Amino acid sequence: MAIDPKTLSGIPDYMHPGIERWIEQGIEPGNFLRAVFQNDMVNAALFADDENLVSFRAYALFLTNHAPNDCWGDLRTYNKWAKIKAEERLKRAYPGGVPTVILDADPDFGEVA
Secondary structure, eight states: OOOOGGGGTTSOGGGHHHHHHHHHHOOOOOHHHHHHHTTOHHHHHHHOOHHHHTTHHHHHHHHHHTSOGGGSSSHHHHHHHHHHHHHHHHHHHOTTOOOHHHHTBOTTTOSBO
């Protein structure tokens, strides 16, 4: 899913790649965008630079009108999106099936459980 740049109107251009990576691939963004996608406006305001701080309305319009509903919301929704997209990346990387050693890896240490 390619994001139409027109839908990102009012959002600083340097933020577009992070938004696209999150929505298309589930690659976690930085603190500001993470807070935005988690609908945590207090932390978003704390992490925002000056340009993003004045762009809050543009983010809200983008999320409600153009972003997939499942990619933003609360922490649970955010984490679910990250998991879904990580599984999609694994399936693309291993079309014949994900090796068991990867599925059994301890996520904290990357070692086999």
